[in-house]
Amino acid sequence: MFRPSLVHWAVIGTVVFLLAPGLAGQVAPDSRQVSSADFLSAPDSGLSPRLSHIFSGINASLVGGYLEELVAIGPRVNNRAGCEEAAEYIAQQFRDMGLITYMHPWTAWGNRGHPGRFSGRNVVGELPGTDASSDAIFVFNAHYDTVRNTPGADDDASGVAAVLAAAHVLSQHRFAHTIKFIAFSGEEVGLLGSHAYARAAFDWDEPIVVEFNADMIGHAHGENGSRFRMYGTEDAEWVMGVVEDLNAASAINFTLTSGFVTRSRQGGSDYASFAQYGYETLAFFEYEWNPHMHTPEDTLDNVNISYLVNTTRLITISLAELASTPALPRQAVIDLPQRGGLYVDGVRRWSFSSSRTAVVGDATVSVSYRFGSGPVEKVEFYVDDQLVHTDTTAPYSWTGDRLLLGRHEVKVHLYDQTGLASTDIMSAFFVSR
Ligand SMILES: [Zn+2]
Numbered sequence: 418m419f420r421p422s423l424v425h426w427a428v429i430g431t432v433v434f435l436l437a438p439g440l441a442g443q444v445a446p447d448s449r450q451v452s453s454a455d456f457l458s459a460p461d462s463g464l465s466p467r468l469s470h471i472f473s474g475i476n477a478s479l480v481g482g483y484l485e486e487l488v489a490i491g492p493r494v495n496n497r498a499g500c501e502e503a504a505e506y507i508a509q510q511f512r513d514m515g516l517i518t519y520m521h522p523w524t525a526w527g528n529r530g531h532p533g534r535f536s537g538r539n540v541v542g543e544l545p546g547t548d549a550s551s552d553a554i555f556v557f558n559a560h561y562d563t564v565r566n567t568p569g570a571d572d573d574a575s576g577v578a579a580v581l582a583a584a585h586v587l588s589q590h591r592f593a594h595t596i597k598f599i600a601f602s603g604e605e606v607g608l609l610g611s612h613a614y615a616r617a618a619f620d621w622d623e624p625i626v627v628e629f630n631a632d633m634i635g636h637a638h639g640e641n642g643s644r645f646r647m648y649g650t651e652d653a654e655w656v657m658g659v660v661e662d663l664n665a666a667s668a669i670n671f672t673l674t675s676g677f678v679t680r681s682r683q684g685g686s687d688y689a690s691f692a693q694y695g696y697e698t699l700a701f702f703e704y705e706w707n708p709h710m711h712t713p714e715d716t717l718d719n720v721n722i723s724y725l726v727n728t729t730r731l732i733t734i735s736l737a738e739l740a741s742t743p744a745l746p747r748q749a750v751i752d753l754p755q756r757g758g759l760y761v762d763g764v765r766r767w768s769f770s771s772s773r774t775a776v777v778g779d780a781t782v783s784v785s786y787r788f789g790s791g792p793v794e795k796v797e798f799y800v801d802d803q804l805v806h807t808d809t810t811a812p813y814s815w816t817g818d819r820l821l822l823g824r825h826e827v828k829v830h831l832y833d834q835t836g837l838a839s840t841d842i843m844s845a846f847f848v849s850r
Contacts, residue, residue: 418641426427448551463666467590470668473631474586475730482724483510483578484635488570488717493563495535495606503561504538507600510581511542516598521614525770528607537602538563539610542584543747546740548593553788555740556597556610556628557583557732560604560687566713570708573604575635575720579729583736592740594626601687604632611687616772619694625654626745626786629687629702629732632679635725636707642724644704645671645731648678648688652839653697655746660699667734669727674704680842682772693772695841697748698730701732728735747789749831749839752782756843773846780817780849784829784841791834799828821847 464472470515486506493499504520511518521539526532540561546553559576563569577600584598603609618625637644649657657675663672678684680692686698705726709715754760754776759767763777769775784796796813798806806815813831828842 422472434827455547464663464734468663468667468737469588470731471590471737472734474544474589474840475582475726475733477726479585480578480582480729483581484570484574484722484725485717485718487561487567487574489578492565492567493561493569493602494565495537495562495609499658500537500562500602504600504602505661506808507540507561507581510541511540511584511598514542514585516542516544516584516588516690518771521610521617521838523603525603525607525609525613525614527609531606535603535606535636537610539602539614540600542598544584544588544592544596544598546593547591547597549595552624553594553745554597554623554625555594555736556599556691557627557631557736558599558628559600559603559631561612562602562605562610564605564711564715567711569592569712570715570717571633571636571703572710572715573632575633575725576631578609578725578734579631582729583733584731585790587737587740590737592737593743594740594745595741596736601746601841604687605843608684608687608690611690612771615690615696616757619696624789624842625691625696626748627653627697627699627739628691629733629736630698631692631701632686632700632729633707633734634703634728635703635720635722635806636703636709637705637721637724640723641703642727643670644674645703645728646674646702647699647700648676649703650680650692650697651677652748653699656697656699656735656739663734663738671727671731675845681766681831686712687789695750695843697774701728702776703728709742716738720753745788746791746835747793747838748787749829749834749841750787751782751827751829752785753783754845774843775846775848776821777848780821781814782817782827782829783812786811786832786839787832787833789838794832794834796832799826801826802828817849819850821849823847 435771493503559580561577580598599700601610682693688698691698709719756772758765759775795809798815826844831839
C-alpha cells in the first residue's frame with residue numbers, strides 16, 4: 418500500500434492547489450483516494466479574512482506530515498520508549514513554532530483494567546494572549562499514547578496532528594486570550610496524564626474557558642465524511658453555537674451531531690478529566706465507528722486525510738474565533754468545598770488523589786466566578802436539585818442547615834444581566850448536620 422511521505426503530501430497539496438483552487442469541500446471516501454484532488458475545500462466568504470487565512474493554512478501537507486511522523490515512531494505505549502520519543506518529537510515541534518514549551522511530568526496508578534504505576538510527560542505549547550487584562554486560557558488537546566501493538570494513527574495521532582497543525586497555523590497570529598496546545602499521555606491507561614494536568618490546573622485556579630478534546634477525528638468512509646460529532650458540558654453550549662456558526666459559514670458544512678457530557682469521573686477520553694473538575698469541555702469525535710481502533714490496522718492507510726483536514730479546520734477556526742472573543746461569559750466555581758479534598762468543619766484536612774470530595778461537620782458551600790462583566794444578580798444553591806438558598810451579595814455562600822448523610826449533589830446557578838450565566842455542579846460525601 419502506498420504510504421505518502423511528507424514530501425509526497427507537500428507535492429500532492431501543491432498540485433491540487435494549483436490545479437483546482439476553487440474546489441468545494443467534498444470529502445474523499447477514504448485515504449486511498451487522497452490524490453483525487455478533492456480535499457482542498459475553498460475558504461468561503463462567510464469567514465472573516467483572518468479565519469479564511471487560518472482555514473487554508475490547515476492543509477493535507479501540514480496535517481498529513483505530522484500524522485506520518487507520529488505514526489512512524491511506532492506504538493507509543495505508556496512507560497515505554499516510543500511514548501518518550503513521541504513526547505520529544507511534539508515538544509520539538511512546539512519549540513520550532515516559537516511557543517512557550519514545557520513538559521508536565523505525572524505519576525499515577527492505572528485504572529482497574531491497567532493496574533500498576535505509570536509515569537509520563539504531558540507536552541504543553543503555550544501561545545500567550547495579547548490582552549494584558551485577560552488571564553483567560555483556551556486548551557486544545559489530544560493524546561499521544563497508544564495501546565500495545567498499534568500504530569495508533571487514528572487513536573490518537575489524528576488528534577495530535579490536529580493539535581500540532583492548529584498550533585503551527587495559530588502561532589503565526591496573535592489572540593487576545595492565551596491558547597495552550599497540549600499532548601497528553603496516560604490516556605489509554607485511565608486518562609492519567611490529563612487528570613494530573615486538570616487537577617493541577619484546578620488546584621492553581623487556572624482560568625480555563627473551555628477545553629477542546631480531539632480523540633479519533635480522522636476515520637470516515639463515503640457519506641460519513643460529511644458528519645462530525647461534538648459532546649460538551651452544558652455550560653459549553655455557547656461554544657457549540659460558535660462551532661455550529663463557523664461550520665455553516667465555512668465551506669465544510671459538516672452535519673454536526675452534538676450532545677452533553679456529565680461531570681462524572683468516568684469518560685471515554687481526556688475531556689472527562691476537565692469536566693470532573695468543573696471546567697467546560699467540548700470533545701470532538703469522528704462520526705463513524707472505527708473498527709481498527711486498538712488494533713494493528715489503525716494505520717495511515719485507514720485514515721481519511723481529507724476528512725482529518727476538515728475536522729482540524731473546523732476545530733482550529735473555532736479556537737481562533739473564541740480566543741479573540743472580547744466578552745467571555747461568566748463561569749461559576751464552587752470553591753468550598755473544593756473538589757479533591759476532605760473538609761472537617763470547613764477546613765481542608767486531606768487531599769485525595771482524585772476529584773472525590775468529602776465534608777464532615779459544617780457543610781458551608783461558597784461560590785466565586787471567573788470572567789464576565791457587570792454585576793452578579795444572585796446565586797442559587799441546590800442540594801439534590803432542591804433549592805436551599807439564594808444569595809444576592811458577595812461573598813456568595815450557603816451555610817449548611819440540614820442533615821446530610823452520604824452522597825449528595827451540590828449545584829449552583831449564577832445569574833447576571835444575561836440571565837442564568839453559569840452552573841457549577843459537584844457531588845460530595847457528607848457527614849453533616
Ligand atoms: Zn484515544
